[in-house]
Amino acid sequence: MSDRTTSRPERLVLMNPGPVITDDRVRSALAGPDMCHREPEFSELMTRVREKTTRAAGGDERHTSVVLTGSGTSAVEAAVASAVPADGALLVVDNGHYGERFQHIAATHGIRTRHLEFGWATPVDLAAVDRALAEDPGLTHVGVVHHETSSGMLNDVAAIARIAHAHGRQVIVDAVSTVGAERLSLAEDGIDWLAGSANKCLEGAPGLAFVSAARTAFEGLAGGPRRTYYLDLYRHYTAQEKAVAPAFTPGIPAFYAFDAALDLALAEGWQARNERYAGLARQLRAGLERLGLELLLPADQRAAGLTAIRIPAGSSYQELHRGLRAEGFVIYSAQEKLAKDFFRLSTMGRMTTEDIERFLAVLARLLPARS
Template sequence: MTASVPPLPAAAVGQPVLMNPGPVVLDDRVRAALAGPDLCHREPEFSDLLTRIRHKTTLVAGGGPAHTSVLLTGSGTSAVEAAIASAVPADGGLLVLDNGHYGERFAHIAAAHGIRAHRLELGWGTPLDTDLIERALAADPGLTHVGVVHHETSTGMLNDVAAVARIAHAHGREVIVDAVSSVGAERIAPAEDGVDWLAGSANKCLEGAPGLAFVTATRAAFEALAGRPRRTYYLDLHRHYTAQEKGLPAFTPGIPACYAFEAALDLALAEGREARHARYAALAGQLRAGLEALGLELLLPPAQRAVGLTALRLPASAGYEELHRRLRAAGFVIYRAQERLAADHWRLSTMGRMTSADIDRFLAALADILRDS
């Protein structure tokens, strides 16, 4: 297993600091792994690589002995869509917990596959209301699954998926969790928290290259998908599971991204989730303290924030385009807020191989811009 080392400064690899929530700045060892040898995906070498990645992914995702993971070539959205399209039965329905853009995305995916959904629209940046969830499930026995986002990246909010799972299981329902922006850094463990289907990405907090996603669930859950009508061909989880259990991908995978993902998984396992969470939390705390010292207003109260992203109001003296242009010139890539927050908010990620020195340099550059505006 690769030994744990401090994160590398972005300057060491000659690129800007990516403060967007994925893709992230990679460790040099992950980036170097992308240049692995050309390989046929039907050869034993790839079968061994796929088996190792599935096992390590399950460990990082908090799965237990009964769990496994299915690897997909695609963005994190592909894993969320695969879980929804595959897990909800033909006569089932999905309760969508919507308190941001990615919660709303559950409803859009369900509609695309003809899945009946009840959208519990709470409002962006509004904490989940467990009483409303309880009442919605009690009122509609046909809602067989609950869809919830762990880290709602549109606002930076961290949702309590364990509480959702307890309510859902009390009513005999399953939970599908979008953990794309949280797995690897935030505490989440399907075996302990009752998450039935966890969708994640190789990128973001796992610090792999973009292009791979995964779904973690019990082997029994994957096997129970057999015989169900297939809503999708490429994203059918049972198709991928049965192929990967034989050591084969169902379709041609992104092999360079697989090399990089194994390197990233080794680093994540060596560092440990608690240590990575602490590293991200320290960076986020440093960033947030500096932003508030500059007089900027953060979107959420501290208890609701994930460690990987901070949403904040735009300063009165500078619009997003000016901030983006001038910070990009200073070596930092920032991120616009989405939809209803886009007019007056922006976002800053602390995911990836970022350092305290990077945060100091960013805050100094931002202070210069604000003074000049």
């Protein structure tokens, strides 16, 4: 056995914003039996997962979910490509990397957009959203990110949905890194299309994503454009709802794991999970500030699951990543416009207060000495 193997930390703490540290029961579920996806056993598993996913997204008997084998991006793209009609257009609400992603997805599928770019880590101006919808009656949908993980900012998607509905428009919400741990509800907030992922706040394994919406909304896709084959939501909905079978070969082990993770998420409830994540975030942020580090956002704009931190003078992200990885911690660089000056730390998943305490102690040793 090599020295590299023997010196590896026993516990690897994933402080990247997904995939997250999972519960032992979720990891064990990945070793479920081999299964044919065209047999009744998988139909039962898929149906259970769809029903639990809808509840986790705050849906009621009016709603359902389509589960896709893919990353969270696949769900966002499926929603945009399928929901916006042939003569429709998308208002893109952009205050970070993932808001900008709506713009790229729409452009890929030839969908007209109006791009409201507020700037990274800048709160959304609700009045500007209202004005844009009033000025352009051809905008049929609004695309907005709930948790903009490029900065850690939480956007008020419920308020944006109210504005959209006042103008008779629908809203597509990227809830990939919030569903399960932040306040968000299909039924209570009137979210028209919610895109999510198994492997962030729902603490499942990577490989599955989902779109949740009203059953009538899925049925309404029948006459819509077929812009994509694999990500056509109507194709997946009719297969999963009518034939009770997947449209294509699914990631069966990820379904096993997601089934177990959803049981844990529903038993804990989003409020308790939010407080668990927020408690870890408070511990982390207080420790970072004691070390003299600067946080990107003011407290009232931060999500519970992520914190962006300025890289301290005299250090670099590469040095911090290397030193922390050697001690069993995986951190995450910032993206594009923020990459030069910031890095990110997640408090999603099965992290503990002991993990945070040890992380802060290791980080303190790695920081440059201050004069």
